[in-house]
Amino acid sequence: FWIVLTSDAILRFVYTTPKGEKKRETWRLEYGARIYVRDGQEIKKGELIADWDVYSIPIICEKKGRIKYQDLKENRTYVVEQISSGNLEKRVLPHRGRENPRLDVVNDKGKIIATYPLPADTVILVEDGQEVSEGDVIAKIPKEEIKTKDITGGLPRVEELFEARHPENSAVLAEIDGIIKIETKEDKTTETPKTEVIVKIVNPKATKEVKIPPNRILLVYDGDKVEAGEPLTDGVIDPHKYLEIRGPHHLQEFYLNEIQQVYRLQGVHINDKHIEIIIRQMLSFVRITDPGLPPKPKDNKKFYEFIYGEIVPKRLFEEEVEKINKEKKLLRKEGKHKEAEEICPPKAEPVLLGISTVALWSESFLSAASFQETSRVLAEAAVEGRIDNLTGLKENVIIGRLIPSGTGFYREEGLSLFFTKEPQEKLF
Template identity: 45%
Template sequence: ALPVKAELVVEDGKVVHAGDILAKIPRELAKNKDITGGLPRVAELFEARIPKDQGIISEIDGIVEFDTDIKKKQRIRIRPEDEKGEVKEYLIPRGRHVTVHMGEYVRAGDPLIDGSANPHDILAVKGTKALQKYLVDEIQQVYRLQGVGINDKHIEVIVRQMLRQVSVEDPGDSSFLIGQEVMKTEFDQVNRQLLTEGRNPARSKPKLLGITKASLSTDSFISAASFQETTKVLTDAALGGKYDTFRGLKENVILGRLIPAGTGYGNFSDSEYELNGAIDPEELIRQRQEELEAMQNEMGITAGTIENLNQEAPAKMAPEATS
């Protein structure tokens, strides 16, 4: 067996003699394993960059097959069990360690070679939930190796913002355009309205943005201008005639206004955005009153009974007070 990252220098079928070199192992500089060496990996994940030593993952479920090399690259095929399915082919560069074997069954998303997976590939193959878990686990791994404990929720908040946009594939009966990138909240709101009217909803696919691009693509141009590319953001906002609704935290802090949370939430109570499964407070009070009345009726207690008890109580207490 050859070691990892060994490069073959002989071709298949070539006659070799004792003492001939079969493979070479490239030299590597010592890598820094402290926290400073891991921070570039964290930046790479948060910015959704393609890894330098990108790994390859299988796009489908199927059986691994090895084929003849092409241009000094190893060719791997994944043949689906369904004969009607499309065979996927991958070209592996020389020196990369293959992690699968001939005839092995792999599932969509399984790695075929060593290396960090491309987060965009994970999103396309396994979906949003799998990508969120991958990003959180990979970022936490860097800090845990140095004994730094961070609660997952802090990273999850950032990852959620990285996945808040979608790319429109089919506009349906909406006013969206094919390939248009819109906020997921806006897309869902338009689709709910279309379904209510009995029209065809739009279809989209999730899109992964780096934290820099995600910050600049916010609906609030004041929030985006305070981050980076201030001149460009303000110029685009002026030319596009944009207006800021001040529904976020950052833009309200910049203007010295109450943020839309806590005591400041009342200013946004008429917001057109609704929480999934949220209950109107007045409706909740009405439900509680109905439950209380039903409970009193079952126990034989009415409003008149309670009033009579309140009137009888002082009369019973009076003789005791005089004595």
């Protein structure tokens, strides 16, 4: 078998349905998972593909050598306990001060070739001076809480994702691609000296330093290669931070995998397109980072004036940018290059909103009022004198009109009515 040494490994496999359709499923593998199949191998129903320990996070040795204890002192930084099975185990104690318990791997010459920090409650599985090889589990970090792997335990996670909430104790994410370099520094500003763990991500273009909060479990080690968005510590990934680092495309894949995983554990099959529609709506707004400088209104042409930090529908933003760029090209054709150069289209960044917020922020006040807070939505629409152009599905269903879709549907946007005395060619 093969051992996964990254926290964002993905296993994809393609299968054919009885109807002959090809479908794809994706599974996210935990750090330390064992894979029993090769890349491109054909598998049968019921065959074991991979497994992992759901109760603890393993610390896996990546170098061949000999174990050397560092700052590991019995009854001070670790204690020997008897567990229910009758066996003895070494458990790291919560520690403060200058001591930094860790396991070093040294070669034949005594040179340190790998270092593995040990957070509190870690169970040490090797002895001082023991020979180890690549892939050996040298310690295990128990997970604080094991979420129930049933539909009732998974639904709160789905709700958390759909409402785009900031999770508590979220994981620290790598902001750039690079190689990990772990450093420890002493904080002497407090009465009791504390040891700070700083993770440096180094690549040829930049170096990023990340300070690890106390009592957090590191999932990476010295010399590891990481990609932007990969978690460096334990915890749930914050989707807002993930969007900021990886962008909307990778966030859509992350959301789809996280939500599908909850249902697949119970054998519930949901087509990806249903979840993809919801994710698209959650990313249908943008935040203005630069209002730009729109052209001056003329000939009944009006341009929307954005405000810095304003959250607007993505459709409105794209339409305004297109209008401004067209006006800029028109001015250049007319030879007004100075006026064209003064015009600057706005800039924006994608923003993630929960499904409840997206529904209330709909451009149609009828659609928003049909969801929740009906009195407030209708009162605000009346005070602001808003007009509903009935361009969506919900608002047309509410008032009993045909929905704007199908072969007979045409867009009224951009159409204008004009009269002419000249005879026109008959179309029908």
